[in-house]
Every structure is written in C-alpha cells, then in structure tokens.
Amino acid sequence: MRKILVLISGSGSNLQALIDACEDGRIPDASIVHVVSDRKEAYGLKRAEAKNIATTRHGILPYKKRHPDDSPAPTFEAARQAYDADLAGIVLAQNPDIVVCAGFMRIVTTSFLDPLQKAALPIINLHPSLHGDLIGANCIERAWDEFNAGKRKETGVMVHFVIKDVDMGEPILQKEVDMTGCKTLEELQDRIHRTEHGLIVDGTRLVLERGRAPQQQP
Numbered sequence: 001m002r003k004i005l006v007l008i009s010g011s012g013s014n015l016q017a018l019i020d021a022c023e024d025g026r027i028p029d030a031s032i033v034h035v036v037s038d039r040k041e042a043y044g045l046k047r048a049e050a051k052n053i054a055t056t057r058h059g060i061l062p063y064k065k066r067h068p069d070d071s072p073a074p075t076f077e078a079a080r081q082a083y084d085a086d087l088a089g090i091v092l093a094q095n096p097d098i099v100v101c102a103g104f105m106r107i108v109t110t111s112f113l114d115p116l117q118k119a120a121l122p123i124i125n126l127h128p129s130l131h132g133d134l135i136g137a138n139c140i141e142r143a144w145d146e147f148n149a150g151k152r153k154e155t156g157v158m159v160h161f162v163i164k165d166v167d168m169g170e171p172i173l174q175k176e177v178d179m180t181g182c183k184t185l186e187e188l189q190d191r192i193h194r195t196e197h198g199l200i201v202d203g204t205r206l207v208l209e210r211g212r213a214p215q216q217q218p
C-alpha cells in the first residue's frame with residue numbers, strides 16, 4: 001500500500017478529492033496516512049478525522065515567539081527555518097511515498113525541502129495557474145481582474161514538483177481553464193476547483209507510479 005501524506009491550510013476540497021480517489025480506486029493501492037495543517041481551524045482537518053486519518057496541527061506562532069524578528073520589515077527567517085526543519089521531521093516520521101501540498105499556503109524553505117530530497121521523497125503542489133503565468137497567492141482573483149480588463153481569456157491549473165522557487169518546479173500536469181462567458185468570480189472559482197479536483201488525483205497517481213526517484217532539482 002503506497003502512503004500519501006497531505007499538507008493543507010484550509011477547507012480541504014482537494015484533500016477530499018484525494019480521499020475519494022483512494023477509496024474508489026482512481027489512485028490504486030494507496031491511502032492517505034496523515035494530514036498536516038499549519039492552521040488549527042482548517043476544515044480539512046475535520047474531513048480527515050471523519051475518515052479516521054491521523055492529523056497534526058503544526059502552527060508557526062510558537063516559532064515566531066521563540067525566534068522574534070524586530071526588524072522594520074520582519075521576515076521571521078529564523079522562525080521559518082526552524083518551523084520547516086520540524087515539519088520535515090513530522091513528515092519523514094510517517095515514512096510516506098509522496099507528499100502532496102493541497103492548498104498548503106506556506107512558502108517552504110530548504111530546511112524542509114533538503115531532508116525530503118535526501119530521502120528521495122517526492123513532494124508536489126497544486127497551483128491555480130499555468131506554469132510561469134501567475135505566481136504566488138490570489139491567482140484566481142488576479143486572473144479574474146485581468147479577464148475583466150480584457151487582458152486574458154483563459155487561465156489554468158497545474159500540479160508541479162516543489163522547489164524553493166515558488167510555483168516554479170517542473171510541471172507534472174497542467175490544464176487550461178477557459179474563462180469565456182464567466183460572469184462572476186465565484187463561477188471562475190468553481191471552474192478552477194472542479195479542474196483542480198481531477199488534476200490533483202491524476203498528478204498524485206502519476207508520481208506514485210514513477211516511484212521514489214529524485215526527479216526534483218534543488
């Protein structure tokens with residue numbers, strides 16, 4: 001049985017897609033063994049606990065208290081590195097075959113990525129934009145604004161390997177999302193989430209089929 005560990009921050013609709021796909025065989029011979037959230041109120045934790053999947057709440061606040069940053073523009077770099085080193089420990093302790101970031105909103109550092117790389121443990125992320133198009137947060141809203149300004153007719157979704165450069169890792173799967181006829185932001189969000197729920201399942205299955213190879217370049 002291949003073991004999937006999922007990182008989340010929010011409602012977990014993509015986590016639910018993975019749970020359902022493991023149950024109905026779209027991801028064969030695999031199960032979600034652990035869910036980690038950086039936000040203790042994330043609804044996704046309730047979805048996991050409803051299926052008796054073990055969960056961990058791993059918040060950044062204790063690290064910011066332990067490693068304060070009083071500079072004018074605080075980056076909390078020391079807190080982030082310490083947080084990420086412990087996150088790597090939590091993940092590796094579960095000995096998964098793959099780590100899936102499904103709406104995990106933290107930007108990870110090498111303190112997290114390097115230990116996973118050493119263990120040849122693939123880590124993938126779902127992002128609501130095509131590779132190299134919109135990077136970072138609020139991509140759906142930004143695409144919507146550009147659509148209304150007549151600057152684009154489509155956007156997309158990708159599943160990619162995670163590297164330290166945000167949203168820039170090698171794409172595994174991508175799918176365009178046509179925005180023609182979109183009347184509201186909610187309608188666009190719905191189109192994108194429906195695309196995401198299929199792509200995260202296909203991307204996870206594809207990487208599991210590849211096995212534990214060190215595809216990711218640091």
Ligand code: GRF
Nearest residue numbers: 010011012013014103126128
């Ligand atoms: C998804 O749109 C994902 O692309 C983005 O955050 C959202 C998470 O949705 N990074 P959910 O928590 O899986 O419902």
